[in-house]
Amino acid sequence: MTDYHVRDTILQLLVRIEQDSGFSHLLIDQEIKAQNISSNDQALLTEIVYGTIQRQLTLDYYLKPFIHSRKKLQLWVRMLLRMSVYQMQFLDKVPDHAVIHEAVEIAKRRGHKGIVSFVNGVLRSVQRQGVPDIDAIQDAAERLAVETSHPIWLVRNWLDVYGYDLTRDMCRANLERKPLSIRVQPLKITRDRAMDELYKLGFSTRKSNFSDQGIIVDEGNIIHTWLFQEGYVTIQDQSSMLVTEMLNAEPGLDVLDACSAPGGKATHTAEKMQDDGTVAAYDLQAKKAKQVRQKAAQLDLTIINAQAGDARKLQEQYKKERFDRILVDAPCTGFGVIRGKPDIKYHKEERDSERLAEIQLAILEEVAPLLKPDGLLLYSTCTVGEKENNDVITNFLATSTNFVVDKRFFEQLPAEIRQSPGCTENGLQLFPQTFSTDGFFITRLKRKA
Numbered sequence: 001m002t003d004y005h006v007r008d009t010i011l012q013l014l015v016r017i018e019q020d021s022g023f024s025h026l027l028i029d030q031e032i033k034a035q036n037i038s039s040n041d042q043a044l045l046t047e048i049v050y051g052t053i054q055r056q057l058t059l060d061y062y063l064k065p066f067i068h069s070r071k072k073l074q075l076w077v078r079m080l081l082r083m084s085v086y087q088m089q090f091l092d093k094v095p096d097h098a099v100i101h102e103a104v105e106i107a108k109r110r111g112h113k114g115i116v117s118f119v120n121g122v123l124r125s126v127q128r129q130g131v132p133d134i135d136a137i138q139d140a141a142e143r144l145a146v147e148t149s150h151p152i153w154l155v156r157n158w159l160d161v162y163g164y165d166l167t168r169d170m171c172r173a174n175l176e177r178k179p180l181s182i183r184v185q186p187l188k189i190t191r192d193r194a195m196d197e198l199y200k201l202g203f204s205t206r207k208s209n210f211s212d213q214g215i216i217v218d219e220g221n222i223i224h225t226w227l228f229q230e231g232y233v234t235i236q237d238q239s240s241m242l243v244t245e246m247l248n249a250e251p252g253l254d255v256l257d258a259c260s261a262p263g264g265k266a267t268h269t270a271e272k273m274q275d276d277g278t279v280a281a282y283d284l285q286a287k288k289a290k291q292v293r294q295k296a297a298q299l300d301l302t303i304i305n306a307q308a309g310d311a312r313k314l315q316e317q318y319k320k321e322r323f324d325r326i327l328v329d330a331p332c333t334g335f336g337v338i339r340g341k342p343d344i345k346y347h348k349e350e351r352d353s354e355r356l357a358e359i360q361l362a363i364l365e366e367v368a369p370l371l372k373p374d375g376l377l378l379y380s381t382c383t384v385g386e387k388e389n390n391d392v393i394t395n396f397l398a399t400s401t402n403f404v405v406d407k408r409f410f411e412q413l414p415a416e417i418r419q420s421p422g423c424t425e426n427g428l429q430l431f432p433q434t435f436s437t438d439g440f441f442i443t444r445l446k447r448k449a
């Protein structure tokens with residue numbers, strides 16, 4: 001496939017991602033597989049698609065002075081301008097005149113003469129006059145929102161809770177690439193041996209401090225290696241590994257994973273239990289429960305029983321005090337995983353956090369009576385913000401007076417994590433910039449004896 005066609009594919013992908021409201025990572029993967037794209041072109045495609053989405057609001061700010069038409073631009077024209085300005089401003093690979101030439105050729109194939117001359121005119125003006133200066137924006141929140149391409153309501157929200165420096169660092173970190181982190185299946189291979197094997201295959205790796213099963217891969221994709229394909233390692237962010245580490249699952253216990261798909265933490269839990277005991281895993285839909293079963297099979301784990309079910313109705317299935325450990329890795333807005341799924345920023349609204357907080361609390365209240373006295377209830381989300389994290393825990397503890405935040409949770413955290421800025425009495429808020437992980441909220445509640 002030529003470079004020329006890659007940009008057509010990039011444009012089509014950007015349009016589809018916008019129309020389908022997200023799932024950029026899934027659509028990119030599908031397209032790469034469907035079109036048999038060369039690895040060089042894959043890298044370019046991924047870079048431009050992710051970069052254009054990641055910088056969308058900055059690009060619109062750059063383009064605004066050059067678009068005088070009162071008519072709404074067709075979606076594909078808007079996307080073509082964005083991806084072109086992205087390449088002109090943020091990539092050195094292709095000279096501006098070549099970017100403009102390619103954009104005009106694409107416009108010729110897709111639109112009428114008027115559109116071709118509009119695209120040409122806008123991009124040539126950007127090239128001649130340069131883009132507007134973001135530093136000229138007076139309001140600090142707006143400036144940060146435009147510089148880092150986050151919706152202003154989200155930036156203001158974070159500023160209220162975390163202050164300027166933390167928010168700025170988080171917004172900037174959300175534009176950066178995250179290192180790949182993988183987890184070894186310890187019943188099949190040791191971490192040291194897996195690192196040796198990866199080294200032989202040309203990968204440079206480091207040990208994670210978050211889990212004794214975690215490895216950080218500095219560069220390269222491991223999905224074609226035998227280690228991944230034969231279930232010796234799986235891809236999982238370090239923050240997700242920390243969740244399961246803090247569950248303290250042991251062999252022989254009965255564990256409930258109330259929101260389990262696609263099965264990252266359920267399988268990690270089974271590994272911690274040396275595949276001995278039971279893990280009852282639920283997720284809303286049958287196809288999601290199937291994902292969990294597939295992941296367990298891939299890693300040769302047998303104790304996970306994954307089924308479709310609403311975590312808000314589990315008292316219909318189980319007697320009280322049935323489980324030793326319960327994990328609620330709740331559905332959430334996902335603002336901690338913006339780096340991997342940048343379109344999340346634009347498709348969520350403030351009221352989504354409120355709606356999800358109600359669901360999160362309902363799940364916690366439903367499963368709490370299923371925990372044995374002295375049992376541990378782990379609550380986590382991959383989002384950053386008060387409503388779905390601290391507030392949910394405060395609200396839960398206000399009515400569930402037989403639960404407390406387990407102080408030993410904090411003692412058990414590695415020291416550098418315990419001392420990180422997001423540790424409060426209700427739990428740990430991990431920010432993406434602190435350890436280059438996903439943003440996560442993690443806490444452990446204990447049922448009083």
Ligand SMILES: C[S@@+](CC[C@H](N)C(=O)[O-])C[C@H]1O[C@@H](n2cnc3c(N)ncnc32)[C@H](O)[C@@H]1O
Binds near residue numbers: 309
């Ligand atoms: C953050 S994800 C869980 C990730 C999973 N624990 C892992 O580590 O792979 C949250 C999951 O909750 C599921 N979910 C949403 N509402 C639910 C409900 N009422 N009951 C059970 N699962 C639910 C979603 O389908 C989603 O798969």
